[in-house]
Amino acid sequence: MTKNKKLSYNLNIIKERVIFIKELQYPFDSEYLIKNKRKIKKELLLKPGLINKNIAILGGSTTSEVKNMLEIFLLNYGIKPNFYESEYNKYYEDALFGNEELDEFKPDIIYIHTSNRNILNYPNIKDNEKEIEELLNNEYLRYEKIWEKLDNKFKAVIIQNNFEYPFYRLLGNKDVYDYHGHTNFINRLNEKFYEYARCHSNFFINDLNYLASSYGLDKWANQFYWHMYKYALEVPAIPYLAFNIANIIKSIYGKNKKAFVLDLDNTLWGGVVGDDGANALAIGPEVPSGQVYLEFQEYLKAHKDLGIILNINSKNEYENALAGLNHPAGALKPDDFIIIKANWEPKNRNIKSIAEELNLGADSFVFADDNPAERLIVYNDYPDIGLPLMDTPENFIRNIDHNGYFEMTNFSKEDLKKNELYKDNAKRSQMMASFDDYNEYLKSLKMKAQIKEFIPLYLERICELTNKSNQFNLTTKRYTLKEIEEVASNKEYLTLYGKLEDIFGDNGVISVIIGHIKEKELHLDLWIMSCRVLKRNMEYAMMDTLVKKAKLNNIKEIYGYYYPTLKNKMVKDFYLDLGFNLINDDNGNKIYKLDLDNYQNKNKVIKVEK
C-alpha cells in the first residue's frame, strides 16, 4: 500500500467512526438508520467479543422494523441477538398456548410489544364504576396470565410495554380523570402493570408512554403507519423504541456505564477558569448562562447517590481546577469526585490512568466534554466509551439522559454505598504508598472475611455481581435472580460468597463461586471477584474455604474452566497460580484440574470468620 492510500484508508476509518458516534447514540437520524441498516449491521458484526442472546419478540402489531433496529442497537452494545418473531398479533396465543418453534428457541429475553391498539374493551359511557373496575381487572388479568405462563415455562427475562396515551380524547380534558375516559383507563391499567413489575425481579417495563410523549404523541401515533402496515407507531420513531429496549437489555447483562469523566471549562461552568478566574465563571442562579450550568451540576451530583462515580479530566492547572470547583455557587465540590485529573496530558491518556486507578474499563465511562476534537481523540482509543453530544449547555442533560447510560434495572443497596467504597480505596492507595513491602501493607489493613454458602440475604447482590463482573471472571456466565435462587437451594451445587472488611471500611459481598458436584468431582461454573478488592489475597482465602467445603462433600478433584473474553485476560493463568494443572485447551478455552490430596492453604493475611 502506498503511503497516500494508507492515509486515505485511515481517514476513512476515522470518518466511519464519527458516523458511528453520531448515528447510534441519541439524538439519532432515524431516516439514516432505517436507510442504512444493512450496511451498519455488516460493520457491527465485525465487532470482537459479541455475546449471543436469544430474544423472542411477541408482537401485538407489526414488529419487523422493531426487530431490525433492535438488532443494530444490541450489536452496538456487543450483544448478538438471535430472534424469534411471533406471527402478526399473535403475542397472546404464543405466550399462552406456546408453539414448537418458540419452545425450542429457549429465549433469554421475551419482549412483549403491545400498545393501546391491543386493549380489547374500553369502558362505555353507560358503565358504572364497578363495571369499569371489572373491565379493568379483566384487561389486566389477560396480561398477568401470559406473564405467569411465560415465566413458568422459560424462566426468561420479560420486557413488557406499558400503554401509550390515545391519540384522541372523546371526553376532552375529562378523559384523564373520569373513569369512562380512555386516558384514565390506560393510566389505571399501567399502574397495575407497575405493581406487578415492583414484585417481580425478572420483569421490566418498557416505558412506551414516556417515549411517545418525549417523541411527540401526534407524530408517534401517525395513523398512516397503522392503517398501511399495522405499525403501532410511526416507522421513524422505531429507532427510539428499539434503543430504549436495547438499553434495558444491555443493563441486564451488566453493560451499563459506571462513571462520569467530566471536562471543566464550558462543560461544568461557562468560561475558562485559567483565563477568566474563578470569580468570572458562569455558574449559579443569578443569570441564565449560570443557571444552565448549575442545573447540569445538580444533575450530575444526583448521580452520585445512585452509585455513579464522578471524575474530572480537564486541561487546566490543578489549582485553577480546584478554584473553579470551589466556586460558592456551584453544586459540585472537589469532594464529590473520586479522581481529578487537571493537567496538560492528552485526554485519552488521562482516561487510561483514571481507568487503571479505579480498576474499571474505560468503556464503562461516560466522557462529557464540550470539545468535539477531544471527544474524537478519546473515541479513537475507546470506541465503546459513552460520548454524549455536548453541543450547547441547554441540551446537556437531555443528551445524556436519553442515552440510557445508567438504566437502573437492578438497583441495589450496594449502589448507594459505591462512592464511599471508592473513597475508601483512595485512602488504601495512600496507605499502600507508605509501605515498602506489599505484604506488610496487606497485614496493616487488618482484613476480615466472611466466606460462606449462599444465604437469602445476599442473593440479590450475588446476582448483581454475576452480571457486572467482567475482568476477574473466569467463565463470564451470567445468572438471573431466579437461577441464583435455584443454585442456592440445589444440593448438587456448592456455592460460596465472600465478604471483605478492613480498617477503612466494609466492601460487602465481593466474590462468588458456583460449582456443580458430579460424584467425587467439583466443576467450577463461575468464579468472580469485584475489581475493588484486587491484589488483596481474597482469592486465596476463597480457595482455602472452597477446598475445605469440597473435602466435607467427599470431593477429590476440582475442575476449573477459563473462557477468554476481551476483558478477562487478568485471570488467564489464575488456575495455574492456584496449583491446578492444564488438562485441555480448545482454542483458548481451557480446562484445569486440581487433586485435593496435597492442598496447602494459601491465605496468610486475611482472617476468615469461622
Next chain:
Amino acid sequence: MNREEIYERLNRVFRDVFDDDSICLNDNTTSSDIEDWDSLEHINLIVAVEGEFKIKFNMKEVTKMKNVGEMVDIIESRINS
C-alpha cells in the same frame, strides 16, 4: 429538479436501502425486480424516499403506486409545486 436528477437521487436511496449497488431504476421498475423489496421493506423505502426529498406521501398515493415511474411522478409534482 428535473426527472433525471430525481432518478439519480432515487437510485442512490434504493441502493442504500437494499444495500445493492447494481440497482438501476426506470419507469417500469417494480417490487418484483428487486429481491428484498417486499411489503415490509416497502414502508422503510417510503420513509427513506420521504427523507431524501423532504416530502410526505399520503395513504392514497402509497396504495396506488404501481411502479417507480409513478413514484417519480408524485415526487416531481410535489417538489415542483
